[in-house]
Amino acid sequence: MKIVFLGTPEFAVPILEGLYQNYEIALVVSQPNRVKKKGVFIDTPVASKAHELNLKLIQPESIKDSIDEILSIGADTLITAAYGQYLPSKLLNGFKVKVNVHGSLLPYHRGGAPIQRCLMNGDEKTGVTIMEMAKKLDGGKIYSMEEYVIKEEDNSTTLFEKLSIMGKDLLLKTLPDIYDGKNLGIPQDDSLATYSANISxxxxxxxxxxxxxxxxxxxxxxxxxxxxxxxxxxxxxxxxxxxxxxxxxxxxxxxxxxxxxxxxxxxxxxxxxxxxxxxxxxxxxxxxxxxxxxxxxxxxxxxxxx
Structure with a gap:
């Protein structure tokens, strides 16, 4: 298994580390560095970890501009965790396995801010889903899922940390069977879908x-x-x-x-x-x-x- 990993915020870092300890990471893709500190752009958390692990890294403004470069790596597995850009079909079709770690119990809270909005909505539970990357936003088949009961003291920072670790462990447990074709996934019920847009x-x-x-x-x-x-x-x-x-x-x-x-x-x-x-x-x-x-x-x- 040869992996291309796409991720940007802190949520994705433990997942990248877990994959690095178990598989070959051929390429890491992260969003461009946009946060300035003392006038200097600082690395995204995933970019920083990629540098630390001495992994090849690219940070395109648009993933569309790097499709050929990514596919030329010759990897067969694409894994994403809170990357932050829409992935074109041309890119997805270039991989045998394409998996996303999503911070909700799909089909609830599809979209870019599932962790923040489950708290803002007053939900009693959330979790992580290992899912197939598909053209429809967070609408691919579900490979595995784990539930987390939200505590009164949780906020988005603590919940990001907890679900990130949970997602890493669930991905490592699920990935071998996905790759070997033993886990074919289960289609989502689109009639139950809710959407969690980015925070304005x-x-x-x-x-x-x-x-x-x-x-x-x-x-x-x-x-x-x-x-x-x-x-x-x-x-x-x-x-x-x-x-x-x-x-x-x-x-x-x-x-x-x-x-x-x-x-x-x-x-x-x-x-x-x-x-x-x-x-x-x-x-x-x-x-x-x-x-x-x-x-x-x-x-x-x-x-x-x-």
Missing amino acids: PEEEEIHLNRKSLDIFNQVRGLALEPGAYLKVKDIKLKVFKVSILDYKGNEAPGTVLSIKKGITLKTLDGAITLDSVLMPGKKITSGKDFSNGQKIFTLGDVILSE
């Missing part, structure tokens, strides 16, 4: 005229990256964790209820406290520590979203 910038802002549970799910679904935020006095305060309070007051949603030993805010049906926040240019701090000396929240003010 507008979805990052916290609106306090929503229910507390909806805000709780939004915050943990976006923590730590990109992070939900409250806009207060033209400052975007990142919020990484909140707690729900059973509060029955009649104040308007957005009212600042307390600024001592923490920030408490009125929601549509109760109240929340800010447990972990980040001011621009500062370090992440607890809500309690932030409340000591902060100057953006004033008791009784109403925080309104635009």
Whole structure:
């Protein structure tokens, strides 16, 4: 088995490492480096790991421009994990086996943000699916699947880590039978499909005229990256964790209820406290520590979203 691996974020790194320890990786393909630090583009997590493992790496702006180069490697197996680009049929048809590690229980949460949106939706469970790469978005045959019951303390960062390890182990367990033709896969029921589009910038802002549970799910679904935020006095305060309070007051949603030993805010049906926040240019701090000396929240003010 000779593998071409496609992946970009941290989710894909353990999967690449697991494959490297067991198979020949002929080529790694990752998205271009787009994040700058101190004015310099830094490697994607997969690109960084490929360099560390001394693997051949390409990072095309468009995968379409590198199809011939990829196929010239002579690999027979294509494996993807959160790569981030649509793969043309010409590329897929060049491999005996083409497998994707997807972070949901397909056919639920097809698309680019399944892990974030299962939390934002308040789902009770999620998991990973080993599936056949097909022309239809995340619509290929299912080879194997493993379920994970979501814990209250999970956020997108912890869930990415857990599902990545789960995906690595499930892929290594499933791949030999796929390659040998012993696992032919099971078609998905398209009538049950749901879609989880990438997170838009507008979805990052916290609106306090929503229910507390909806805000709780939004915050943990976006923590730590990109992070939900409250806009207060033209400052975007990142919020990484909140707690729900059973509060029955009649104040308007957005009212600042307390600024001592923490920030408490009125929601549509109760109240929340800010447990972990980040001011621009500062370090992440607890809500309690932030409340000591902060100057953006004033008791009784109403925080309104635009």
